[in-house]
Amino acid sequence: MPDEAxxxxxxxxxxxxxxxxxxxxxxxxxxxxxxxxxxxxLLAINIFPLLWTIYLSFTNYRAxxxxxxxxxxxxxxxxxxxxxEDIWGYLQATAHFVIWTMIFQIVIGFGxxxxxxxxxxxxxxxxxIILIPMMLSPAVVGTFWTYIYQPQTGIFSYIxxxxxxxxxxxxxxxxxxxxxSIIIVDTWMWTPYIMLLCLAxxxxxxxxxxxxxxxxxxxxxxxxxxxxxxxxxxxLMLAVLFRGIENFKMFDLVVELTSGGPxxxxxxxxxxxxxEAFEKWRTGYSSAFAIILFxxxxxxxxxxxxxLNKVKS
Amino acid sequence: xxxxxxxNVFKTFGETVAVExxxxxxxxxxxxxLLGPTGAGKTTTLRLLAGLELPDSGKVLVADxxxxxxxxAARDVAFVFQQYSLYPHxxxxxxxxxxxxxxxxxxxxxxxxxxxxxxxxxxxxxHKLNDKVTxxxxxxxxxxxxxxxxxxxxxxxxxxxPLSSLDAKLREDLRVELKRIQRDLDATIVYVTHDQLEAxxxxxxIGILQxxxxxxxxxxxxxxxRPATVYAAQRLGSPQINIVDTGKLGLEDGPPNAxxxxxxxxxxxxxxxxxxxxxxxAVEHRGDETIALIEVDGIRLHALLDAGISMEAGQRTRIAxxxxxxxxxxxxxxxIGSGATG
Ligand SMILES: Nc1ncnc2c1ncn2[C@@H]1O[C@H](COP(=O)(O)OP(=O)(O)OP(=O)(O)O)[C@@H](O)[C@H]1O
Ligand SMILES: [Mg+2]
Numbered sequence: 001m002p003d004e005a006x007x008x009x010x011x012x013x014x015x016x017x018x019x020x021x022x023x024x025x026x027x028x029x030x031x032x033x034x035x036x037x038x039x040x041x042l043l044a045i046n047i048f049p050l051l052w053t054i055y056l057s058f059t060n061y062r063a064x065x066x067x068x069x070x071x072x073x074x075x076x077x078x079x080x081x082x083x084x085e086d087i088w089g090y091l092q093a094t095a096h097f098v099i100w101t102m103i104f105q106i107v108i109g110f111g112x113x114x115x116x117x118x119x120x121x122x123x124x125x126x127x128x129i130i131l132i133p134m135m136l137s138p139a140v141v142g143t144f145w146t147y148i149y150q151p152q153t154g155i156f157s158y159i160x161x162x163x164x165x166x167x168x169x170x171x172x173x174x175x176x177x178x179x180x181s182i183i184i185v186d187t188w189m190w191t192p193y194i195m196l197l198c199l200a201x202x203x204x205x206x207x208x209x210x211x212x213x214x215x216x217x218x219x220x221x222x223x224x225x226x227x228x229x230x231x232x233x234x235x236l237m238l239a240v241l242f243r244g245i246e247n248f249k250m251f252d253l254v255v256e257l258t259s260g261g262p263x264x265x266x267x268x269x270x271x272x273x274x275x276e277a278f279e280k281w282r283t284g285y286s287s288a289f290a291i292i293l294f295x296x297x298x299x300x301x302x303x304x305x306x307x308l309n310k311v312k313s
Numbered sequence: 314x315x316x317x318x319x320x321n322v323f324k325t326f327g328e329t330v331a332v333e334x335x336x337x338x339x340x341x342x343x344x345x346x347l348l349g350p351t352g353a354g355k356t357t358t359l360r361l362l363a364g365l366e367l368p369d370s371g372k373v374l375v376a377d378x379x380x381x382x383x384x385x386a387a388r389d390v391a392f393v394f395q396q397y398s399l400y401p402h403x404x405x406x407x408x409x410x411x412x413x414x415x416x417x418x419x420x421x422x423x424x425x426x427x428x429x430x431x432x433x434x435x436x437x438x439x440h441k442l443n444d445k446v447t448x449x450x451x452x453x454x455x456x457x458x459x460x461x462x463x464x465x466x467x468x469x470x471x472x473x474x475p476l477s478s479l480d481a482k483l484r485e486d487l488r489v490e491l492k493r494i495q496r497d498l499d500a501t502i503v504y505v506t507h508d509q510l511e512a513x514x515x516x517x518x519i520g521i522l523q524x525x526x527x528x529x530x531x532x533x534x535x536x537x538x539r540p541a542t543v544y545a546a547q548r549l550g551s552p553q554i555n556i557v558d559t560g561k562l563g564l565e566d567g568p569p570n571a572x573x574x575x576x577x578x579x580x581x582x583x584x585x586x587x588x589x590x591x592x593x594x595a596v597e598h599r600g601d602e603t604i605a606l607i608e609v610d611g612i613r614l615h616a617l618l619d620a621g622i623s624m625e626a627g628q629r630t631r632i633a634x635x636x637x638x639x640x641x642x643x644x645x646x647x648x649i650g651s652g653a654t655g
Contacts, residue, residue: 206396206398208394208396208398209398209400211365211385211392211394211398212392212394212398212461213400214365214384214385214386215363215365215385215386215390215391215392216411216412216415216461217386217412217415217416218411218415219415219416222411222415226400226403226411227400227401230400230401230402230403231401313447
């Protein structure tokens with residue numbers, strides 16, 4: 001074995017040497033040629049805009065008035081943002097949305113994964129059915145859920161009324177229900193994603209672990225606690241990381257469903273951001289808000305990844 | 314009292330017959346080793362005893378009770394898996410204590426701590442009790458999984474190649490330790506291996522499996538000296554027994570229906586004063602012993618050289634065969650007689 005590996009490595013270095021002789025390029029030069037375009041692209045569409053946004057966040061720039069002189073106003077945008085009651089409201093709405101969607105999606109997604117993993121007849125058929133919402137466009141999903149949510153003609157209100165006798169429910173129009181209306185749709189759409197990753201985790205558990213537990217007379221709860229959960233947790237946490245970041249930036253579904261209303265009950269951070277930037281054209285101010293959101297996600301994400309690595313090891 | 318019994322057990326997986334009409338009985342306190350090459354059905358046999366597989370037909374008894382239809386938990390057996398099957402993300406202590414915390418077997422915390430400590434010391438993992446099992450080396454994991462079986466006092470221990478991933482030194486130590494533990498606990502063990510040395514040293518009896526069938530079950534000595542078939546003869550002894558057509562090499566004094574003769578490498582004397590002309594083809598020094606591949610009359614034989622004889626490839630010599638130890642087989646490769654018993 002080590003012999004073989006050595007021979008392969010030697011063959012590789014030989015072919016490397018030949019390749020570099022032919023083109024007269026060092027390995028480093030070739031490496032740069034390969035990654036150069038990607039780095040340029042990254043600089044052009046990621047790094048530069050980020051730096052430019054940071055610059056704008058310290059100015060009074062308005063994108064709809066290109067002729068107006070741009071004035072450096074220091075941290076005034078930030079001071080106004082952090083002092084504003086409204087901003088905290090938008091962030092709270094966002095946190096409410098992210099936390100509840102994650103809770104529902106973890107519980108339902110993990111549950112579905114456990115069911116599907118039993119490999120009953122037709123399991124793969126049902127998997128495909130369950131995955132459909134995830135594959136639809138958010139614009140389409142948002143639009144048809146507005147029909148489903150119709151208080152008089154929609155099926156949602158009808159079903160809830162049928163079982164709970166609540167009368168007609170105006171999910172989108174009522175201040176109390178609107179935040180839940182977007183949570184329900186997001187859960188409907190993205191639970192399959194969490195389920196899929198949980199299923200990958202479950203499938204990675206070898207049978208003999210459960211067999212050993214069976215011989216040790218472990219009960220169902222112990223099997224779950226000692227085997228299933230530790231093995232699935234890294235997958236689950238990864239799914240939550242992806243979905244959490246996505247939902248922190250949630251925009252499309254909510255625009256289609258409630259457009260932030262009624263009032264500003266479902267005005268999530270990114271929806272407010274779009275309003276400030278492209279309806280009120282307060283470019284400098286919204287740049288500062290964007291930077292605050294970026295730092296928040298980045299910070300939370302980093303903490304989360306640290307925890308994730310700890311769980312994995 | 315019988316520790317465990319299989320009666321005419323069949324087990325197939327689709328087209329594959331894993332176990333075919335297998336009957337065997339392990340006495341209480343006996344150490345039975347199942348020996349066979351890969352795919353012989355060793356693991357399947359253990360799984361049938363454990364209840365992880367249910368037989369297509371036949372009966373399974375553990376501690377004199379018919380358990381054919383009972384689930385593993387009801388059989389009170391311990392299983393050491395071929396792969397270490399430990400609970401990930403838990404410490405060595407948690408893994409060892411787990412079987413003692415199972416429902417119906419609950420011990421108080423103090424006795425659990427004591428028992429786990431004893432076993433860990435015995436397997437020399439006492440200093441690792443607080444480590445996570447994912448941080449252990451392969452050998453340590455294997456010892457934890459052996460320990461997880463030993464903390465309990467089940468009716469029957471089932472061990473599937475438990476020493477295969479350990480280094481030679483540790484394997485030897487644990488072999489001795491395991492034998493001692495088995496005597497101390499008066500434990501009934503069915504142990505699977507394809508290592509003939511392990512089989513010879515550990516077993517009270519060896520069962521030799523060939524493609525799902527039990528070819529022979531005997532004490533190591535009998536199995537070595539009177540192998541039931543050519544196949545069984547080839548399973549024990551290293552290097553393998555030489556199988557020669559009867560009549561060649563002057564092997565004529567066997568029973569009249571003998572078709573082939575088995576000669577153990579240690580029964581060939583090289584550098585003899587008289588005997589067949591032979592050429593040394595290759596020599597293998599193994600430290601404590603030297604093995605020569607010899608060609609005589611177009612037949613190749615392995616011989617175990619006496620200490621003090623040094624030979625080189627290409628050298629010519631004479632060999633003598635101790636035909637009084639020859640083992641005779643008929644045309645169906647079945648044992649007819651052997652020198653050892655006259
Ligand atoms: N779950 C299964 N599904 C299908 N075939 C199986 C299954 N388990 C075992 N077999 C087949 O049964 C035969 C015996 O397998 P078994 O695992 O008992 O062999 P073994 O003697 O333990 O081999 P090894 O030394 O490689 O572990 C093999 O041909 C194997 O392919
Ligand atoms: Mg096996």
